[in-house]
Amino acid sequence: MMKKAWKGILGLLMAMTFTVSAGRMVYAETVDENHEVPDGVTVNGMELGGLTVKAAEDKLQQYMDEVCGGSVTLTVLGEDVTFAYKDFDMHAADSTVVQDICQIGTKGNLIRRYKELSDVKNNKAEFTLKFEYDHNKLKKVISEKTESYNKEAENASLVRHSGEFIITDDVTGVKVDTDATTAEVEKALGDGWDGSSQKLDAVVEETKAAHTSDELKQVTDLLGGYSTDYSSSSSNRIANIANGASLVDETVVYPGDTFSFLNHVTPFTAANGYYQATGYSGGRVVPSTGGGICQVSSTMYNAVLRAELEVVERSNHGLTVGYVPLGADATVAEGGVDFRFRNNLDAPVYIEAYTYGGQIYVNIYGHETRASNRSIEFTSVTDKTIKPGDDVITKDDTQPEGWQEVTQSAHDGYVASFYKKIYVDGSLQDTVWINTSYYSASPRYITVGTKKESSDDNSDQKEEADNTSGDKKNE
Template sequence: MKKYRKGFYGILLLTLTMLFGMTAQAKTDDTIKTGIYAGDVELSGMTAQEATAVIEEHIESLKDVEITLLAANDHDVTTTAGDLGVTWKNPELVQEALELGTHGNVIERYKTLMDLQHENYVYPIELDFDLQAINDLLTRCTKYDQEAINVSLKRDGGKFTVVEGQTGYVLDVEKSIDAVYDYLTEEWNHEACSIPLEIVVDEPKGSAEELAQVTDVLGSFTTSYKTSGSSRSANVANGCSLINGTTLYPGEEFSTYKTVSPFSVANGYYMAGSYVSGKVVDSLGGGICQVSTTLYNAVLRAELEVTERYNHSMIVGYVDPSADAAIAESSGKDFKFVNNTDAPIYIEGYTHDKQITFNIYGKESRAAGHSVRYESEVLETITPPADQIYADAGQPIGYIVTESAHIGYKARLWKITMENGVEVSREQVNSSTYKMVPRSATVGTATSDPQAYEEIMAAISTANIDHVKNVAAALNARAAAAAGQTEIVDD
């Protein structure tokens, strides 16, 4: 019995000696115990500084790992983890690894140290990525978006043919950011990988059966531009061609500005006169408002729903007051309407012999005796005052640039509905106000002759442009005679 107690106490003493030895070692050792890893990186025997350096080196090596983002239509994008801003998110694991086996009571610390001799302890390396970098990359990927192209109509030789549509693919940037970030921070094995992006599939609208309903002319209108020069005529024809062939499904809205812009040489436009701040100035696309106005009147006769319309700043000559529809990039003016019928509509536009015509085709659902007409009512006419003349000392006498006068108007447009030849309703469609602009001229006054200067200034003070022109012509003739430059006429 004594021998047994002696042996038991001996083993206990040996065990306690080992435990206290391990404890003492754990308290004084400044290196990481054997069998401890950070991910695939072994940290055994390293100081905290050494472990940090080796993990950072591992993170640095990940920056060159290729990551492919899978988009639609084979427009995949290959980048790297470095480009996506990979960083080490949990550097505190080094201190935790260093302290493993040094906490708890003697038995707990002993158990931890014994466990490490049989099985490695692995701390996960947590990664983070730059959400802005992911967003920027995915935003650039949207250039590969392909909008759905609806099944549409084409009219040629007086007959309609169906043009097949095309499925659209659009990148959902917000959902794709989450998909990329979640995969890289939760599932990535630090090797080259591919990540599917969130793609929205947009099926085209329409079918041949639906488009077969388009057989009737719902509304038509024509205006003339016979007095227009070549540049303005070209702009009218170009804008008309950009609208021609439009198929609009029930409930869809049409924007004239969106369809005919941008106003650039590349888009087929020339410099021509247009209204800007009460003056006629040359601008790219001058004359395009005659296109929107002609379309507006065809839409009114088709009785489609007009959702946005503006009158011109000054009166136009190709339609009655209040029957115009202006578009302007600088002031945000647009002409918009909605297909409020139960069938598709087709817009046909063409020019011929300096006339522009729009026909709107669809399915006629109005009664046989139904018709509409439109009347313009002028509420007020504002006559321009006397001429306005501006002296320009930088130009010589004889230099005169005039701006035509514009009568001001207040007007409104009425829709008169007829059923079997009898008027059943009269509805105001819109009201319009057009600026009054007096005739004006800029007159040169530069001369070395004091008397001529006094005479031209006296003429300007009369506020009569025609008188100023006569005086300027006489002064120039006198100056030419004085210089011996009068014309000699043989008998």
């Protein structure tokens, strides 16, 4: 046994060169590309013992290239998405491992070195080559490769055409959870990874639509409707009413939600389909873009009352209007006065608005729960009439004295109350106050001429009169 040990030590000495430093002998192993890896050494399961440094490095490089040339395949909604390890900078953590393992048995005294070599040969020395990658790049690659699969949830929709309700089903939204999917990939590439390509499922989150087709299937009944006449209006005003009706048509208001008229019909601009027409401003009838839109809001107000939904905001006009009774109007003004109602029912309501034959129609559909023997009607009561004040005169020095033009007729003012009457089996059961509206009286507005006749005009008239007089005498 001792002879065998010394034989090994002598062999080790033959593999050494000696140098003199500071007057003493030291050992230095020459580790070049022809040096052999000690027997019993494995790296990631590969036997490297007995190979030269060059051969071991070549074998290890081939292994690293194979590993880094691998890929990750994610299954997303039944489809595979593949990307390479190199896309997120996969690389060996320490590619000098061959140089490191060649140092075995080259440090310390001869006996220690021999013991290291003997231990490696008899017990095997297993080394693991670690791989690293860029975490942020991995996350970015996953996000980019799976982005096309992300889909927002879509609510069901409802339209009414030719007297029939048409429902488009809701769509469930899906989204790849990038953080969770990245964590799964890193887990697969962690402890126990054999360097092979990996295939796993992406982590996908589903988002249900806020409103489903089942909700909309409840909309089956006409809850309330109203129409007003605009046949005597100008073409621009008629166009504005039709445009406003189209902007609120096909709107669904879900339980608890509040409908804002202004949010649907503004801005009052040409780009949004409006024209110049007359409207009220400061107690005067003036041209305005969108003139006539209040007939749409007022018609809707009456439909809402008949559907018995909760009115949140409503204001009467400053002056009376002719298309609804006193107290039945609802004025709006961009940036200020709105008409709003809340769906206080347990099912969605659907707004239908359209124009036809000189009339605007607004109907509200939903799920009827009121008793069939119950009915309602609305009445307007004038509490007070206010007479207009004196004429408002505007002078125009471009028109002669004696000329005048009425620019706005006088209007009485009113205080009016609006009521809902409730009947059961035709018998009045209750009268409910809805609102009291105040309409200002408006005086007559007149423009009169103030231009005086010039002296030259008077002289010409006098000369003409004298000539006429002379002729008569001559007759």
